[in-house]
Amino acid sequence: MTSDSVTVVVATRNRRDRLFETLPEHQAPVILVDNASDDGGPEEIATAFPAVEVVRLGENIGAAARNEGVRRAVTPYVAFADDDSYWSPGSLARAAALMDAHPRLALLSARVLIGPEGRLDPVSVEMAAAPLGTPAGAPGPSILGFLSCAVVVRRAAFLEAGGFQPRLFVYGEEALLAMDLAAAGWWLCYDPSLTVRHFPLPAGRDRGARRRIEARNRMLTALLRRPAGVVARTVAAAMREAPAAGWDVARALPWALRHRRLLPPEVEQDLVRLSAPPA
Known part of the structure; x- marks a missing residue:
């Protein structure tokens, strides 16, 4: 079909x-x-x-x-x-x-x-x-x-x-x-x-570089759409994982703040539910 x-x-x-x-x-x-x-x-x-x-x-x-x-x-x-x-x-x-x-x-x-x-x-x-x-x-x-x-x-x-x-x-x-x-x-x-x-190939790329990019993107995504408390927690966790990502976010910060737009309450609530630990 x-x-x-x-x-x-x-x-x-x-x-x-x-x-x-x-x-x-x-x-x-x-x-x-x-x-x-x-x-x-x-x-x-x-x-x-x-x-x-x-x-x-x-x-x-x-x-x-x-x-x-x-x-x-x-x-x-x-x-x-x-x-x-x-x-x-x-x-x-x-x-x-x-x-x-x-x-x-x-x-x-x-x-x-x-x-x-x-x-x-x-x-x-x-x-x-x-x-x-x-x-x-x-x-x-x-x-x-x-x-x-x-x-x-x-x-x-x-x-x-x-x-x-x-x-x-x-x-x-x-x-x-x-x-x-x-x-x-x-x-x-x-x-x-x-x-x-x-059918992914065995990992052979720079894992450190990937961690840094992933951490940067988590922080930027939070800055763009999530409340201040979520941003703070996301930044703290990401910086522990990949401290160098902080420099990347600092350079992009003016752009992220210009494009910041909080999500509707119902979408934010769903994201909170997804991040909650299992009962």
Whole structure:
């Protein structure tokens, strides 16, 4: 089963070999947005997969590359995939049908199976057990976070919310978008009948750099949307984890304060519920 209502947007950088493995698995039109790769991948992909629309960016803009793919899509719904993931057969058609049936639904998150053995991603376990309940008439439990490689979004809602914030670059960029979609009154739901297969490579990147970016993004996201007390606690915890991230936040502080906009009380209450320790 495929759907002509969904476009798959893949953001990539220097992952040519992985793309040759995953692109044949997609069951919808694909827009590949390349973050200034220098491995010759975009040219090879364009030759090997002429049906794939390849967009080559002049610089690496991280997760915001997906925004360009969404802008170019002409379908009402967009599924995100990483260069090491794809949606299982039938999932996109079901997601499109659910979006059609629920006009308040902006984002559907699938369960994620990792590796050849199909291990359930712990994030999927957490989503299934999220304490926010299911809104009346919604197709699944409410969530306020997601994995970018495992969601289908309503294109209009995504663009209205501004997409992924370029300042956050990568690592934890999903949180701000989830907050803004919920603040605009949209539903974000988890549906385990939708499946994404994910085949990540063994960790080999600079873990210290990743911790610093993740800590920076947690602090900036709190500064942009959360009350002062939450900001203070978030900054204290993040600084313990990655002290150098404080310099990054200090440089971005004027920008963050200019764009600070507190969430509606009901969304903030849901975030508090999600952060509370289990009873």
